[in-house]
Amino acid sequence: MYNSKITGLGYYVPDNIVTNADLTKMMDTSDEWIQERTGIQERRWIVEGSEDTSSVMGAKASRIAIERAGLTKDDIDFIIFATLSPDYYFPGGGVQLQEMLDLKTVGALDVRNQCSGFVYSLSVADQFIKTGMYKNILVVGAEFHSGGLDKTDRGRGVTVIFGDGAGAAILSRCEDNNKGILSSHLFSEGKHAQELTVISPSIKHWVPAILAANDESDESYFPYMNGTFVFKHAVVRFSEAIVAGLQANSLQASDINMLIPHQANLRISQFVQKKFGLRDDQVYNNIMKYGNTTAASIIIALSEAWEKGKIKDNDIVVLAAFGSGFTWGSVIIRW
Ligand code: COA
Numbered sequence: 001m002y003n004s005k006i007t008g009l010g011y012y013v014p015d016n017i018v019t020n021a022d023l024t025k026m027m028d029t030s031d032e033w034i035q036e037r038t039g040i041q042e043r044r045w046i047v048e049g050s051e052d053t054s055s056v057m058g059a060k061a062s063r064i065a066i067e068r069a070g071l072t073k074d075d076i077d078f079i080i081f082a083t084l085s086p087d088y089y090f091p092g093g094g095v096q097l098q099e100m101l102d103l104k105t106v107g108a109l110d111v112r113n114q115c116s117g118f119v120y121s122l123s124v125a126d127q128f129i130k131t132g133m134y135k136n137i138l139v140v141g142a143e144f145h146s147g148g149l150d151k152t153d154r155g156r157g158v159t160v161i162f163g164d165g166a167g168a169a170i171l172s173r174c175e176d177n178n179k180g181i182l183s184s185h186l187f188s189e190g191k192h193a194q195e196l197t198v199i200s201p202s203i204k205h206w207v208p209a210i211l212a213a214n215d216e217s218d219e220s221y222f223p224y225m226n227g228t229f230v231f232k233h234a235v236v237r238f239s240e241a242i243v244a245g246l247q248a249n250s251l252q253a254s255d256i257n258m259l260i261p262h263q264a265n266l267r268i269s270q271f272v273q274k275k276f277g278l279r280d281d282q283v284y285n286n287i288m289k290y291g292n293t294t295a296a297s298i299i300i301a302l303s304e305a306w307e308k309g310k311i312k313d314n315d316i317v318v319l320a321a322f323g324s325g326f327t328w329g330s331v332i333i334r335w
Contacts, residue, residue, distance in 0.1 A: 043290055075135075076138045081108065122181070
C-alpha cells in the first residue's frame with residue numbers, strides 16, 4: 001500500500017468582481033444583510049462572452065497545479081472532476097479537461113457531490129493511489145454558477161451566496177507512510193435531497209415539457225435552498241465529519257494546524273472554529289472574496305493558504321465539507 005500526497009495546487013477565478021453593492025442594482029438586497037448573514041463582500045462572476053466555463057477554468061487551474069507538481073501533462077494517469085455546473089448535460093467535464101489539457105487518453109471520472117465534491121474526489125483519488133493503480137491524479141473542482149442563478153428579487157436568498165471559480169490539485173504516490181492523506185470520511189443522507197437542489201432539467205421534468213408548459217412562474221431550473229434548514233444541519237455535520245477524522249487518527253482538535261472548511265457561509269465556519277476551540281490562524285476562510293464556489297471552494301482556499309505560506313511541512317491539515325444531498329465528509333492530511 002502506498003500513501004498519497006498533494007504535490008501541486010492551483011486555482012483560477014474570473015477577473016470580474018461583483019460586489020454586494022453591484023447586487024443591489026439587480027435585486028432587493030443590501031451589503032449589510034449579505035455581510036451580516038454570510039460574511040461575503042464580493043464574488044467573481046464570469047462576464048457574458050467570456051471563454052470561461054467550468055471546464056475552461058478547471059483547465060486553467062490544472063495547468064498551474066501540474067507545473068507546481070514538477071510534472072508534465074504526460075505524467076497524469078487519471079482525471080477526477082467535481083462540478084454541479086458542467087459545460088454539457090453529458091458528457092461530463094472530465095473528458096473536456098482531457099482534451100483541453102492535451103492529456104494522454106487517461107480515464108476521466110466526474111463526481112457530482114456538490115459542496116462535498118472535492119472531499120469525495122480526493123478520497124477516490126487516494127484509493128486509486130493506495131492500491132498502486134495510478135501515480136499522479138489530477139483532481140479538479142470548478143463551478144460556473146453565475147450563468148444559472150435567478151438574479152431577480154425572487155432568487156436573492158440563494159444568488160447572493162454563489163461565485164464562480166476553479167481549483168486543481170495533483171495527488172501523487174508518496175513512499176512515506178506517515179505523510180499525505182491519513183484518512184477520509186464520507187457521509188450522505190438523501191432524505192434531505194430537496195432542501196438544496198436544482199430540479200430541472202431532469203428526466204421527470206425534461207426541456208420539451210418545460211417549454212410546452214410555458215409557465216413563467218416555473219422556478220425549477222434555478223437553485224432552491226431551504227437556508228435555515230441547511231444551516232442547522234451544516235453546523236452539526238461539519239463537526240461530526242471533523243470528529244470522525246480526528247478520532248480515526250488519534251488526534252485532538254489542538255493538533256489541527258489548519259482547518260479548511262468548505263466555504264458555505266462565514267458564520268458556519270466561525271461556529272465550527274468556536275466549537276473546536278481553534279484560533280484564527282488555525283482556520284482559513286476566503287468566502288469574503290469569492291462567495292461559495294461549491295466544488296471549487298476547498299481547493300481554492302487550500303491553494304491560497306498554501307501560496308501564503310500558511311501550510312508547512314508536517315502540518316495536520318483538515319478539509320471538511322457539507323452540502324446538497326445532503327453529503328458531507330472530511331480528509332485528514334499530514335502535509
Ligand atoms: N437580501 C435581503 N434580504 C434577504 C435576502 C437577501 N439577499 N435573502 C433573503 N432575505 C430575507 C428573507 O426574505 C427573509 O425575510 P422575511 O423575514 O421578511 O421573510 C429574511 O431575509 C430572513 O431570511 P432567512 O432565509 O430566514 O435568513 P437566514 O438568516 O436563514 O439567512 C442564509 C439566509 C441563506 C444566509 C442562511 O440560511 C444560510 O447561510 N444557510 C446556509 C447556506 C449554505 O451554507 N448553503 C450552502 C450549503 S453548502
